Amino acid sequence: MRKIRDVLRLRLGADLSLDEIARALKVSKGVVAKYLTLAKAADIGWPIRADLDDADLERLLFPRRIKAGPTYIEPDHAQVHQELKRKGVTLQLLWEEYRQSAGDRAYQYTAFCNHYRAFARDLKRSMRQVHKVGEKLFVDYAGPSIPIIDVLTGEVAPASIFVGVLGASSYTFAYATAGQTQVDWLYAMERCLRFMGGVPALVVPDNPKALVVKADRYEPDLPRAVEEFAAHFATVILPARPRKPQDKAKVEVGVQVVERWILAKLRHRQFFSLAEINTAIAELLPDLNQRPFKKLAGNRREAFETLDAPYLSALNPTPYVIADWYKATVNIDYHIEFEGSYYSVPHALVGQKVEIRATRGTLEVIAKGKRVTSHVRSHRRGHYTTRPEHMPAAHRRHAEWTPGRFVHWGESVGQHTGLLVTGLLQTKKHPEQSYRSCLGLMRLARRVGKSRLEAACFRAVQIGAYSYRSVASILDSGLDSQPVTRQVDLKLPDHGNVRGPAYYH
Template identity: 45%
Template structure:
């Protein structure tokens, strides 16, 4: 088999013609776009084969090739000069500040008779073309991590019901070392997406300069080449970790070729090898995925001769930025408008803000435990998040003064107020409160009745209360009518008698 050539037969004919005209090898190389050493090598071959310009008219390209390269050796790609370990140089090139000029100078320091710089670069690019597509991308160490969800899912069976549920597989690949991380999450929603990033950074033990996601709706609101709109919660996570977000360009698959290849590799190692296993929880699935990751990262890459873990530990890990002191706590940011009752609704529950912000727009930061509300960058309220019980969480300091006084009303307060007049009045208060579906609905009636009694003699007030209970006059209007028409004179209840009525729930009801 003839040796690999760098000139076509047409270029060789042109080379011989220019050489006959006295043009130097350097000028011929410039004309043909190749190195001077290549021209010198081919002129020597032509001289050894007895070929000079003009060539015979019946000399075909096939015959010319046979005469020039028939005795060049049988090994394809045979080199006459010492070559470096290209795989080792490919690894070194990933280190910060290292380029081909630095590597060539080190090579020539060891091999002074080695290749010139241009030929050295050509041979290195030729080696790169034999690598996988992801390897051929130029990603400096510590620069980027590519993240995405696999299109394939893993099945998890509920042990009690037998129902099968699908879980997503999150995959991340560091650009320089191809060091891979994967985990199963129930969904692709924002909480799972962000928390997967937090665990990914913890797995790497550091933070790269950029995260390159696909345009997943959870993280990117609007895909754009010039100005992608990043979800605010996702951006806050990135700010906390000190990493930038650089979404892949829409309809540019090469931007995410690294993670796409990582996804395919992870699917082979994870889904392919785990397809016969049955998982009964997300924890079990992630334990199996972690074991598969160990095999992925320990696997020696054929062309480079090193594993992902070795490349990560020697090249990438030393230049990763340190992790923040504390993991990012997921918080979802929203925008809300304060309603007329100075509360903001979040997932069916209501949280107060200062009443002066009625109709204003506020930013909401919602975590699993707290609800924080911000207005123009300043925090104006903080509440414990509610998942049950009363729907309103109201801070008394947020209320207008009139509302604050109303908020201080309680069944026990009205009961004490009635008791200060007498037992019948206390019984009337209890009857009014018990006659409402909710005690709070009777507060205003009690307040009005007690104000009517304020100007009466306690003895008469007790008679009126007994009369109202006896005839079930449990509204403000009815009791005012008893007073106006002096119907208390016909009451037979005594001062030391508390009326026993089926509507009275007793003091224990209000504790």
């Protein structure tokens, strides 16, 4: 505005020519002529009225033109953004549909794409990615936790908050767990899939140690239990690239939403169990998913029902059983050791490497990819769990005998054989120490017959010889056929030369 005032002053006040004014103000002659024409059209002379400041002078010299209405029909960019999430939908197809409805007032394809991209740039960072319907479930844990108070001790323990978000619809799930262990992760992910009512093609977590053995940009190494979880639900666990938070930006926003509309609302409440927290979270989830989008039409619930729900795979109705995997070597006694307890495997596997799949209630043994046995899990240290079919034939025959069965066999031979077997079992600290002696008696019965064995046992019982060797000796010497002579109890005479027990004390 200062140059315009100088042009008016030099022309109308000093009566200089256009060339002189242009050289003095260092502008072109055309600019000088233009300013003078605008001033004449606005009826502005020299001197300029004192009440006209620069803003008023600009308004008089350059009146704003009223813009004509748009000649093109603007497409619904929010609808375009949502439609692009559907499988097979492209910008080319959406432009053709838009051109059919707008007719001659439709943008050309290049302008249509440029307008949409300008709209997408104004959305949040996490919304710039076009997520295909039913494709990805992003999962993570929120930073804040909810305290749980122990009613007995008053101690406070933090409960971690798991968050799952579907890519296309942003449908959100939250769940409280005691920690962030592998069991917590897998159990929370199963609850999330049950909540969604289906399974996406990919589950995208971060790189927590509970889910990733070795984080790698190209080939992450997952634990056996995580791979088993993915196989159970027919999906794929694909961790985000290390140090690339943009790969899971969707759940980062979901975590913020959960913190804002769930955790913040629960901050004044006290909880005494995980179940109580999850009940409170479940009551707030519907409101969170029904809150309207700020820049898109509808809400998370409506978007889920329209976009993701129809494309999710069917859920496996069988609950996933979380298992731990270990490696072991079969010992010479055809047992493996796990947490201080021992479990039998087929004796042919002695010395071989096997895998152990341990759940809370069972223990399975896998050899060369094939399950060879399973046991009910024992929590008693030093306890042996043995199946008869795993034992060699000789061991199995030995294991099939019990004290009661030996006594029953002895009594079937005869009264005195039964008495001798009972005596054999009672003379040892543990009955199994007498099993071989009893088996020896059975062999004698097959060799000499039951009647001779009964006669030999009668003689052994009479003389108090409760042993296999005594019975075998009686049979070998033929004493079983001779009568037993009673031993005469001779009383020592009362004589001064005979020393009694007191002498030796």
